[in-house]
Amino acid sequence: MAIAPPPRPAPPLRRRAFHGTLVHALSLTDTEYLHDALLGVDEAGVIAFVDKGVSSDKVEERLDERGWAQAQVVRLAKGELIDTHVHGPQFVNLSYGQEFELLDWLDQVTFPAEAKFKDVAYARRTYEDVVDRLINSGTTTACLYGTLHHQSSKILAAVCHRRGQRAFVGKCNMDRNSPPSYSESSTERSLANTEDYVAFVREHCNSPCPPSSAITSSKRSSAPTSLVQPILTPRFAISCTDECLQGLGDMMDRDEHLPLQTHLAENPSEVEFAMSLYPGVASYTAAYDRFRLLRHNTVLAHCVHLSDDELDLIKARNSGISICADSNFNLRSGTARVTDMLDKGIKVGLGTDVSGGLSLGILSAIRATSTASKTICFHKRDSPSSSPLPAPSPDDSAVGPDGVSRPAGFFAQKHLSLSALFYLATLGGAQVANVDERVGNFLVGKEFDALLVQTAPSSSMANGSSAASGGAAGEDVFEDELRAALEGGEVKQRGEAFNPALLTSEDEAIERVFEKFLFSGDDRNLGSVFVRGRVIGGARPLSA
Template identity: 35%
Template sequence: MALERRKYVGTFIHSTSLTDLEICEEATIGVDENGKIAYITRIGDEKSTSEDWELFQTTKLDGNKFFFPGFIDTHIHASQYPNAGVFGKSTLLDWLNTYTFPLESSFSDTAIASKVYSRVVARTLSQGTTTACYYATTHVPATNILADICLKRGQRAFVGRVCMDRMSPEYYRDESTESAIADTRSCISHIRSIDPSFDLISPIITPRFAPSCHRATLAALGALQKETNLPVQTHISENTSEIALVAELFPEADSYAHVYDTAGLLTPKTILAHAVHLSPAERQLIKSRDAKISHCPASNTAITSGRTKVRELLDEGLTLGLGTDVSGGHTSSMLSEAREALFVSRHVAMTDGDNAKLAVEEALYLATRGGAKVVGLESRIGGFEVGMDWDAQVVGLGDTVGTDEIDQREGLLEIFGKETWEEKVAKWVYTGDDRNTLAVWIKGRLVHKRSGFNI
């Protein structure tokens, strides 16, 4: 159904490069009936739009509010959402067996799947996440429910049925290579039936990680990718024990990355989560295949996997975005993940020097434009340009403080009135939360609005 044209007036902020944020005050963006940006007028621009636009509704911001692109979560396990914040003292492999596999296996019950998936989609939307790369479980009905919920709520999503036929409990694994491929095809067919052009919801081929799949299964998934040209998501080099396990299970491979490359799974449409301990040869291989990386700093810290040297990866020309990696990561908030990326970079800088530090501008780029490149949609989402989809959020920083009275509903972020816009953005990144997300649109459709905010 076509939308009504609408104008958005106020301050717009978005990344124009890794290091630069464009801040446009008193600007106007017109969004057409297809949810795409039709025009942008900045201060000083000559009016270039038809008078017809004057007839359409306007959302106008004032005070400490601004429009910002929607966040893009390049790695999140939707099925693990109930365990967010629960990881004990485990490292990766122990954590999977203790917490993750028992939870995921329960999604054979579609009532459980529906409840959890409805909640995680609602929560991520409320936090400004307009695009998410979701891992589901091995269950076909439950995976299809996740796709249905994303479509109904209007969230742009890549939905992957997890493939795994070894290194997991017998009660929770694929029976064979053939069943893994058949069930994956079933989920692809379902998504094609509800969104034939994959315009909003796309299937994504999802081998959990190399140790959880036999060689034949990895190769079959690689062949499926070549046949369908669908994106791929998996994990790589999250921690040293995992890397040692890969070397034991695949002794013929030169490296972890080589395992995927041999199977045909290292492609320009592949998203590799974590990539904490890549060797120089692996980084070069990944770059040569134009595969992408999802940096998950909160999870890497929580499960003590390691510190990704993001500056090194960026300097070598690799493409990165951010992922929350719920429930290895403790929160589904991409704003929080940007903050975690900043802090982890500072820990790296303590040993590698100040150049390792990320700036606020860089963290926000990774959460938007970088993520858009990771999911292959950089021409459609991640910023504000004519022809791009209106995937956007309104960020409200609250009124300028005037008394010593604290209103808990407004969160921790406080504006005192002398801050520049750059300083306000920094305060949002370091002290903000979902209470500052006032409204969210995807392809021009309003998908979330905080109570009390008038559109």
């Protein structure tokens, strides 16, 4: 069957310069707030320069000095900021079924829903909506599971490609221990369809990064730069035969740039089932390693029930872990040892895991991960058998996934900080997806994947009072305000970015506003969503 040629490449971008406050992650303990910053994005969607401390009246002069006089200037008003936003796996099912634990949830909720995607018309309608919601909830990069249907999975990749979302999209492999109505007919067919799917994505969803003078030859990598890339997706060891996993390992041997995503140790029943299939293997993690599936570009979702030996093996293979705290709470799976993972230097990012997780968007993952880390602290504090952790010793250090050396056990001492959570949601996610050389923060030479965040001040939180608080004038003001409270009065119009849960005032420091956004913001506060410098969505997207 002939396939229509892919759409023509998008026209070159117009140069843009953003002036205002920028926020990005430098490390697990360092969030940088750039005030009066001037950031230039070139025609390739790559960050060409970041100048700090440029006053508003000097913007045009600085751009002229750089030869950027014709660039479009986007001025970020007080209460607006940009942050990068990358995360791990997303599922495309609807969010319900919370009364089940994992294996029953798969049988009763997920497998019947996924079986519907045999209908390619249904798949396209659904995936159009899913990708639109992902983008507008702030997802600039997603590791997406499709279904076992290679045709429907092609449609998912094609929708991501057309919309300009950065995505790793996989066709599931499921050739055993699956319902008769939702299982692949044979291992040979599973592997053949996977190879056909990979070839399709690389040919028809190809959008490599255009040349940019901001990327020096020394920084250029041989890895593919297309926004949409295929990713091998064995659902988990339970649903894949040894021959299937062996075949996927062979594909990775032949192509070092072919990534893989799967599930690992999400639920105790799952772990028990998996180990019954591999009685001679030391652990669930070792079963994957037996087939050479643990690599630098492997994404392991959940990892709730892992031993220290398994974490050490993941670290040795340089694989990444996607923490899906909301899903782990919802399906009663447990809480992943994220601080231990960081102390071991393992790459960690955040995932929403819809529909195990109940919310789209990385903001929900930040909040759930924060709660999970605090829950672990509670258990350590309240357990009768627990003993206080020894204070970190500077003589016994470890290097974290951000490359920074810290005392051993540094992260295990307390719950995750705001900087650590923000790192996991941005640069940490980029590391797990193996794209941290290209996205994740605002360093020159990286592609501009970002969110334009708008936090309109509440009318009730304006600067100060119109009169002194004491004396006769103060009494007069009180009488006026009391009368207005009783009878009603003029109220300042709410801004377009109004979100009833996010209350900010005009005089609040950006650090305070940023924390409020992470824990109370939503899609109404996301004015524009950028991928590779191009606006692909948002509540009030900037014009091209």
